Amino acid sequence: MTRSTTDPAPEPGSSSGDPPQPGAGSFRPEAGQGRTRVLLVAGFVLASLNLRPALAGMSPLLNEIMSDLGLSPAAGGGITTVMVVCLGLLAPVAPALATRLGLDRTLLIGLLILAAGVGLRGAGGVTALYAGSAVVGTAIAIMNVVMPGVVKQHFPDRIGLFTGIYVSGLVTGAASASALMVPIEERYGWRTAAGSVAVLAVAAAALWAPQAFARRRGGRAAGGRRPYAMLLRRRVTWYVMAFMGLQSLTFYIMLAWLPTIFRDAGLPADQAGYLLALTNLAQIAATLTVPLHAGRARSQVPHVVMAAVLTVAGYVGVLLAPATLPWLWMIVLGVGQGASIALALLIIALRAPDPASVTALSAVAQSSGYLLAALGPFAIGLLHQLSGGWTLPLVTGILVCGVQVVFGVLAGLPAAARTGQVPDRVGEVW
Structure with missing residues (x-):
């Protein structure tokens, strides 16, 4: 019933x-x-x-x-x-x-x-x-x-x-x-x-x-035991995998190339390093607060969308005006990226019904996520080499953020919204 x-x-x-x-x-x-x-x-x-x-x-x-x-x-x-x-x-x-x-x-x-x-x-x-x-x-x-x-x-x-x-x-x-x-x-x-x-x-x-x-x-x-075959038959597993992978990709792109981008824009090497540290500090503020609020909500969709918007805003700031108010772009980017990784890990814990299922979902999501993330810095470096600048690589990163928000929304929806029903037992639909 x-x-x-x-x-x-x-x-x-x-x-x-x-x-x-x-x-x-x-x-x-x-x-x-x-x-x-x-x-x-x-x-x-x-x-x-x-x-x-x-x-x-x-x-x-x-x-x-x-x-x-x-x-x-x-x-x-x-x-x-x-x-x-x-x-x-x-x-x-x-x-x-x-x-x-x-x-x-x-x-x-x-x-x-x-x-x-x-x-x-x-x-x-x-x-x-x-x-x-x-x-x-x-x-x-x-x-x-x-x-x-x-x-x-x-x-x-x-x-x-x-x-x-x-x-x-x-x-x-x-x-x-x-x-x-x-x-x-x-x-x-x-x-x-x-x-x-x-x-x-x-x-x-x-x-x-x-x-x-x-x-x-x-x-x-x-x-x-949580059979992977059954896990991979559930659509939400693929949504979570894609969201985890894409937010990891957009993070590692910036982690690998931000100092170089700032130095190419004319900023001193030490300042470029400080700016990277600033975006890491901004992530802490997001990771402390966003999961606490999002974990109380039935749907994490609003949080996913806001995190993606902030990440895109950081990318756009670095693209259009890297030497103008770079500290602001780093704070915005850090909050967006910190919220994104926190939400990805929170959704893993929320969408599976028991610790065994959480561990299995975490394994498939993080396995695919980090393999995808490992390709990001190389691909962006290749685009930079081919184009001779940072416009094409950063625009590509922004487009990836757009795909990230799509899968984040699908992963952030509660089971009832995705399936049109509310299960009688924990784990019946997730």
Whole structure:
């Protein structure tokens, strides 16, 4: 029997119109004592801070690494490419681990693999550098995928809040690593600077370990199987995949080329770097606020549209007047891009009915998303080389934003709006 249209609105955070179902270890008063809840949240936050430093912290060290190891610019750029490709190709590893071990232990394994990869990366020559980078990419891929499932499992009635918290941790970790790598390198060398990220990973693993090995009712709540064939038959899966991929593409285009665009417009190199840092800071404001508000809404469409509008406005500002009020364009662009990634990850958590399904949807969305994102900087660079300027590349980026908003709207619609019905059970339509 379906609900009438006069029924009260569902609780925020449900995937298909039903109140959220508490999972094992969910963030409720009866789930444990206050100290246990504090450790859970603290471990979750510290884990989120590890999602980007090992990736973002390499760019400021690239010149020193290339000089020390005799790498060409193409080979130096390959360090980041290896990590981003691994983010896409190895994302499906996470659901397989979660099926056997549960989400909490899978996150712990990701943190330990990250620490090992960071250590390997700076321990030897070129082979160790690339091998360690591949291990780092694998670890980040695992953690990327399981974090939405961890939110669904432990905080089912606070999905918007904790999505905002962990995406903010992701952005904060990236910005902090970018800022700290050069001072550490100047004092201790690039190997110590690059290896310093392992300290954060080990600290997070130590704090998360009690949660990973805790015994609780319900066992491995996220360990249920979710066949990919069934997942891929649902239209919403493809909408979420496309939205995740396209917003990642528009982000990595700007991440790779913004400093060069500003320098070609006549701005000093240091100012170009500060502007890139500014757009990262603006993302934090969006990731803290947008998921909290959007997670309470039945439809995320208005938020998706506004985020795309702001991203396009940032692109247009950089295209038409890169040297005029560049700080304004960076704030607008940062808010738009920060809101977009936060919404993509929030929608993954909202559209699937249980932690296992969230993990599977996260895997397919992030796998396709990062593989697409890896092509963006190369394609834009090629367009710049062929056209001799930045107009064609930036117009292409704006067009991609237009496609992004289409799939974002389709992904942001609740199940009832997409199908014309409200399901009787969680997960019947999503």
